[in-house]
Amino acid sequence: RACLEALFLTDPAVDRDRLLDLKGERAAGTCEWILTNQLYKSWFYSDSCLLWLSGGPGAGKTMLSIFLVEKLTTRLPWNTILLQYFCKNEDDKRNTAVAVLRGLIFQLLRYQPLLYGHILPTFALQKESLFADASFDSLWKIFETMTCDPILGTIYCVLDGLDECHKESLKVLLNRFRRHFSPTVDEASTRQLNLIVTCRGYPDFIAESLSRFSRLRLDSQAKDEVNQDVNRFIDAKVDALAAEKCYSEKLRLHVLDVFKRRAEGTFLWIGIVAEELRRYNRIEVENALDLFPSGLETLYGRTLLQIEHKQRSIASKILRWVVLAIRPLTVSELGAVLGVQPGKFSTKEEVVKDHVASCGLLLKIQHGDQVGLIHQSAKEYLLRKIKDPKPDLDFFRVKEGPGHLEIAMTCLDYLQNGALADGPLTDEDVDEGRDSPRIKNNPLLLYAALHWQEHAKLLSASEAI
Structure with a gap:
């Protein structure tokens, strides 16, 4: 045993x-x-x-x-x-x-x-x-x-x-x-x-x-067989949307046609767009379809450009941490990273979830409170090495060296500025994880203590802490 x-x-x-x-x-x-x-x-x-x-x-x-x-x-x-x-x-x-x-x-x-x-x-x-x-x-x-x-x-x-x-x-x-x-x-x-x-x-x-x-x-x-599967998947998703949102037959056929023209054989695109369309009522759907271009990378780029300018700095930081984290971060850990304070009528967790939601379809909250990317392809898009010709998109591109340096330094600062005031981590803290009273009061403590050195090792040779 x-x-x-x-x-x-x-x-x-x-x-x-x-x-x-x-x-x-x-x-x-x-x-x-x-x-x-x-x-x-x-x-x-x-x-x-x-x-x-x-x-x-x-x-x-x-x-x-x-x-x-x-x-x-x-x-x-x-x-x-x-x-x-x-x-x-x-x-x-x-x-x-x-x-x-x-x-x-x-x-x-x-x-x-x-x-x-x-x-x-x-x-x-x-x-x-x-x-x-x-x-x-x-x-x-x-x-x-x-x-x-x-x-x-x-x-x-x-x-x-x-x-x-x-x-x-x-x-x-x-x-x-x-x-x-x-x-x-x-x-x-x-x-x-x-x-x-x-x-x-x-x-x-x-x-x-x-x-x-x-x-x-x-x-x-297996191109023919996969294309048949794609069409079956589109039929199922659009039929479910039409039933849930009470589309007319004419609207259902229009949505079906758009999906089949833009999906490019990608199940992920179909799943993402079908889920996003659930947010729109019948009157809004036709215009909403214009928000979802063909191709995953184009879709990811369009999502980033839709983030409000006043929110882009926080959204960029959230994406950077989620992409480079050693393991999925929780909502409370991200809150500590962002220095979030509760609103007059909102908890810290609610504020963080609103910030995560500003990143659109790129992020999801799963297993209750873990913040993750929609797919591995989104991570690769954000980590692309070549500078984007569009400055607004390049702003969100994650540079691994500076990113790991930021995370390592943030973790060390967090540990040095009070999180370890009660002494080093105990086996009880590690075993109980987020249920430990100490971790509840210092949400980033466990991640910072266990993983800062891994981020430090991932720095390029020219960078040091």
Whole structure:
């Protein structure tokens, strides 16, 4: 039990359910084409194989992963096991190679307790340090030994969003996958892991590492099937909007036409715009559609330009902190960063939420009080390296060096100017987190104490604190 508790970071099944809550249910009829695709069928009936599903941002890769998990759960043969994992760039519990391995090993142990024999001897020696980032090699050896144990049958694994892992960490993991699925003659008989990876082909080393394996390109090889799914998704979203907002048939058809002309095959664009249109009544919808141009980057830029000038300085700071934070920040932590004070008739939290809302569709508040970006593509847009020709848009571009310096200095100032007046953090403060009375009085204390040094390390060599 101690080993399992130390191993645990997140439950991938819960992560999947949260993704469904965020994205909404799958539109009827979508994703089903994958089950008859020849590459998928070859993967499913293989003894050990890696299949890479690739596509651009917002192309429906995560929903396809969720669909595959649901279908595999109901059709797996006897003596087989299903593993799942959903990476998330902005969550430090789901964005490293070690986090991935911990999630997969956690599922293996819950499925087959006899596999504890592969981990307990090492855990007895290393204790919690076995699960540190520096212990990747030890964890990989344990994972590989488990997946080759004859007590298990074929292991099916769906690994979503691998490109959202930290680059250096991801390189190491991909290298191990490449070696695992390229066994020697003697090793081949022990391999029983069937892995599906869904991610983009960026950074470039992903394509290089996976080049020898089967690849299904959603934007070319499965273009027709994906386009049909896009149209089904548009139909479902517009029909739901029309029913909720009581559109006339003429208005429904107009909205449907605009979606099909502007979506450019991007599920994310459809989901974002459909959600935004819920804010407008029937009279406003036709003009509101002009606020949503084709393409994700154009949509993100239009959103930034709609922020009122008097709000842009605070909005820029919020976006900078959300983009560069080591883990998702809470509403109260952002309030401490901004130095927010309660209004005459508003609490601090309400004031912060209003500031977050000024950033439009780029930000969302999830899991009650965590502030996050709408999608990984929004983070990449804000972090783009090339100066924007439009000064108003370049104002919001996040420069990593100065940004990490600002965060590190803010955290240190926060710690030095009273947050540590009662002494250093205790184990109780860390264990109880935001429920600790001390953390409630100093909302940024936990983040500042645990992560300022990580921001300092990310500074370029020419910058110092």
